[in-house]
Amino acid sequence: MRDRRLLFEFAFRAVSNAVAMVVVGVTLFILGLVFVKGIGGISFAFLTSPPTGTMDGGGIGPMILGTAWLVILMSLMTVPLGAIIAVYLNEIATRNWLYNTVMSSVRTLAAVPSIVFGLFGLAFFVTVIGGGLDWLFGYEERVFQERCLLWAALTMGTLTLPTNVISVSEALKLVPDEQRHAGICLGYTRWEVVKWVVLPQAVGGILTGLVLSVSRGAGEVAPILFVGVAYFLPHFTGDVLDQFMELGYHIYVMATQSPNVDETLPIQYATTLVLLTLTFGFNSIGQVIRWMHRKKMSR
Amino acid sequence: MMIDDTVGRPAEYPADPEAAASTRDQIRWMARRRREQLAAVTILFLGGALAVVMVLSIFIFVAKESLPIFTNVDQRNEMSLYHDTENEEEFERDASIFQTLDNLLGQPIWQPVSDQSTFSLWPLMAGTFKITIVAVVEGTVLSFFTAIAIAFYLPRRMRYAVKVITELLAGIPSVVLGFLGLMFFATYFQDLFGYPYRLNAFLAGTVLSLTVIPIMTTLFEDIYSSYSRDQILAAKAVGMYDYQVIGRVIIPATYGKVFAAALLGFGRCFGETMIVLMCSGNAAVLDAHLTSGARSLAATIGAEMAEVIIGWTHYSVLFLLGLLLILFTFVINYLSQILIRKWTYA
Structure with missing residues (x-):
């Protein structure tokens, strides 16, 4: 009887540890695989030159620029808005039905599948806002009502909004209530407490949100599949009303739609390595900032 | 943790208002602070409301774009499984919602690009x-x-x-x-x-x-x-x-x-x-x-x-x-x- 229990215990321990090791192994294997297969294709020329017409040569310059522009425009929208919503939820709102509604909206936004944001971008930003702007300025041909970088960035901004709200909220919760009370006792208004006491200490949270949403935005492809990303557009114009090429979408296109998939495999792995480095680097930076901020606040 | 309260403090906010200003200045200052508070809270509130509006508008706009297969008679006709593509001119029939539903939930074939498109879910x-x-x-x-x-x-x-x-x-x-x-x-x-x-x-x-x-x-x-x-x-x-x-x-x-x-x-x-x-x-x-x-x-x-x-x-x-x-x-x-x-x- 006792032996059987010991056997079970041993088996359960072995299985658990083995599964944990498998998960760790798969993670490290994936990272290693992309690194080993991709590092050979990376060169300065590859990172800066445009792709060739048949997608079997050239570099990924325009995709990097496109991704960078997308992420910058996205951050301009999502970071301030995320901070505003987080401050409203944590500092201003009383805990009533309104608070619950806003809170569950943010949660829902975080749970909606990313492809749905693409549909929203097409139906709202392109058709309604873009169409509205065209009508407003009286353009005969379509200027704003096109799939373009601007609407893609706004779509991505909507997608990454919850990331920002949650990061800033976490940072705001780390500020002790005593400091808010002290501020109010000194005659600060609610807003002055936020401006001079709370926000300066939550900068780390805002930075974390920025970096994490950049990481997410650079890696997501689904929401921009049909809101502005281009199959082939070798020269990035920098115009927000143009279509653009993007790293993740380029990987997808090369892996599924290019005429000679096997020959371009090295380029695909190299592109994947660049994308992974980008998202991964930003993600790690975000985690480090969050960790440093927590450590600083708990001192 | 020490709070550095000189950071970000604008010059027009005197450190000690009573010492620095006349009564009129003080009143002006208080009014200004109140305005600022009101403006800030309004903006923050609008931000919170925007989150709700976003979720609602995602739902509304996606729903709005999908409605025509039920409400628009041309799309209903196209959804109709008895749509005769050979005689497009003679095809003058008002298909009902049930024909759309029949297409969506009827025979299990997803074939969007063909003579007779079937969109089975x-x-x-x-x-x-x-x-x-x-x-x-x-x-x-x-x-x-x-x-x-x-x-x-x-x-x-x-x-x-x-x-x-x-x-x-x-x-x-x-x-x-x-x-x-x-x-x-x-x-x-x-x-x-x-x-x-x-x-x-x-x-x-x-x-x-x-x-x-x-x-x-x-x-x-x-x-x-x-x-x-x-x-x-x-x-x-x-x-x-x-x-x-x-x-x-x-x-x-x-x-x-x-x-x-x-x-x-x-x-x-x-x-x-x-x-x-x-x-x-x-x-x-x-x-x-x-x-x-x-x-x-x-x-x-x-x-x-x-x-x-x-x-x-x-x-x-x-x-x-x-x-x-x-x-x-x-x-x-x-x-x-x-x-x-x-x-x-x-």
């Missing part, structure tokens, strides 16, 4: 379900054991490393996982399991499970680590082994939370696009075999939306798929909230 739902089930089952099992290992069994030094590395998995974009699934794992899986199709629901589900493992492991690990130390010690004191503590004390008490976590993982999985698009083979077939190709709702939108003409039937149907995804999300979120609330004790 069944193969897509079945495909979504197959892939998601594989992903959730694999994800739950792997995360469950990983979390147990982190919370109970691994040496202390390794726990932190395993946790961090598992969370690294969350930083890998889904398109990268999809790419590796398509280019690397597909071939090896086929050699290993010997199934007929290289890309299938099982492969897509397996790759997809990698995206939920970090989330679920964190959730499970939180659940187990935050479980009452005293009860674990009490169980051990009566002579239970670790596996018995886990199986007879912790799992029965945290059953609901674990289920809610699995449900959240489910919610993450069924809307995932890129992995499914690249690994599932995208065959809209209606069968119960995990090793046949599958096509999910999200992947269908992703694959076909770029080619449709805005405002046509196919476009509206794809928005209907999006609406279904949103509704599923709402239901699953709501259910998991209820579960968490209902089973939160200990």
